[in-house]
Amino acid sequence: MNSFKCERCGAPLEVSPETIVAICPYCGYPNHISGNLKTEHIYIVPSLDKNAIAKAFWERVERDFDLKRIKDQLQIVDIEGHYSPYWKGSVHVEGEVEYTVREEECRTYTDSSGEEHTECHTVEKHYHDFVNEDIPLIGSARRQVKSFGVDDIIGHYSRSRPKGKRLLDLDEDQWGKIKLEILNTEIDELQAKMMMREDAIDVIRNRYSAKADRIDRFDIRAEMPESVSLVLLPMWTVYYKYGNSIYHVVFAGWDGKDVAATEPMTMLRRAQYIGAIGLGSLIGAFGAAYGGAVASGAVVIFALIFGSVLGGYGGFKVLEGQRVERGGSMSSVMSVFRR
Numbered sequence: 001m002n003s004f005k006c007e008r009c010g011a012p013l014e015v016s017p018e019t020i021v022a023i024c025p026y027c028g029y030p031n032h033i034s035g036n037l038k039t040e041h042i043y044i045v046p047s048l049d050k051n052a053i054a055k056a057f058w059e060r061v062e063r064d065f066d067l068k069r070i071k072d073q074l075q076i077v078d079i080e081g082h083y084s085p086y087w088k089g090s091v092h093v094e095g096e097v098e099y100t101v102r103e104e105e106c107r108t109y110t111d112s113s114g115e116e117h118t119e120c121h122t123v124e125k126h127y128h129d130f131v132n133e134d135i136p137l138i139g140s141a142r143r144q145v146k147s148f149g150v151d152d153i154i155g156h157y158s159r160s161r162p163k164g165k166r167l168l169d170l171d172e173d174q175w176g177k178i179k180l181e182i183l184n185t186e187i188d189e190l191q192a193k194m195m196m197r198e199d200a201i202d203v204i205r206n207r208y209s210a211k212a213d214r215i216d217r218f219d220i221r222a223e224m225p226e227s228v229s230l231v232l233l234p235m236w237t238v239y240y241k242y243g244n245s246i247y248h249v250v251f252a253g254w255d256g257k258d259v260a261a262t263e264p265m266t267m268l269r270r271a272q273y274i275g276a277i278g279l280g281s282l283i284g285a286f287g288a289a290y291g292g293a294v295a296s297g298a299v300v301i302f303a304l305i306f307g308s309v310l311g312g313y314g315g316f317k318v319l320e321g322q323r324v325e326r327g328g329s330m331s332s333v334m335s336v337f338r339r
């Protein structure tokens with residue numbers, strides 16, 4: 001297997017079937033290795049450099065009300081970037097779905113004495129849909145266990161659609177500019193295609209589960225994925241210190257967008273959450289007393305639940321001591337396939 005040599009200096013390279021790019025241990029040249037992959041279908045999205053990411057970090061601090069006030073106490077301790085591989089493709093799904101939705105139907109009528117009445121009842125409506133569409137999918141080509149920010153990067157990719165370059169088309173000069181480590185794939189093309197097929201069917205199933213009260217028939221077939229390619233996306237993580245803790249922000253490498261972050265909670269926010277605990281207990285106690293007085297079990301239960309949920313939320317947030325920010329919800333057309 002190990003018959004690869006550095007294109008620039010001829011030194012032997014350590015290469016596995018999943019290697020996309022092997023950095024020469026002698027001269028540092030990034031050698032493009034196809035391994036098991038079809039080279040013409042590998043794309044790379046160019047990245048901003050480390051300085052640009054540091055700049056994006058400080059701009060983010062300026063934008064954030066809480067962080068801005070403590071910015072003098074924030075200190076960047078590390079900035080780490082890499083390229084990670086993702087499989088993308090499109091799956092054609094076709095078939096039929098029959099489902100039932102329960103709806104409230106009301107009619108108003110006037111009786112013999114001239115009084116108006118409204119009568120309502122629940123009716124079951126049956127639907128029969130034909131499905132015939134292409135579903136774009138993208139998912140990590142690595143088996144990482146929910147690495148922080150990965151889903152957020154995918155979500156941002158599907159919204160911003162940055163242009164990639166074919167890896168084959170890069171010249172030596174452009175190769176030299178790619179200073180980031182390129183992580184190997186761990187999921188091969190065949191496995192990725194199987195996952196995409198399953199996930200395409202799940203996309204349809206979830207769509208109907210959301211709107212139907214009952215699915216009576218689900219007969220959807222997925223074809224083999226088309227236009228399958230491997231895309232290398234740059235991701236940066238800025239680690240920073242505040243007090244005795246380290247927090248981090250994940251940036252998309254192509255445009256410097258912050259996609260996910262853990263952040264310190266300032267004293268004011270902490271006070272607000274502690275306030276929530278107090279208020280929660282108060283509502284709980286008050287509600288129990290009030291409910292007891294009027295002998296309404298429902299009020300007691302509602303107040304206890306509401307009070308403890310509110311209190312629990314505040315307590316959880318304070319214990320955590322940080323908040324987690326996400327760059328927004330997933331685009332509806334692209335899906336992340338499961339690992």
Ligand SMILES: [Zn+2]
Binds near residue numbers: 006007027029
């Ligand atoms: Zn070399």
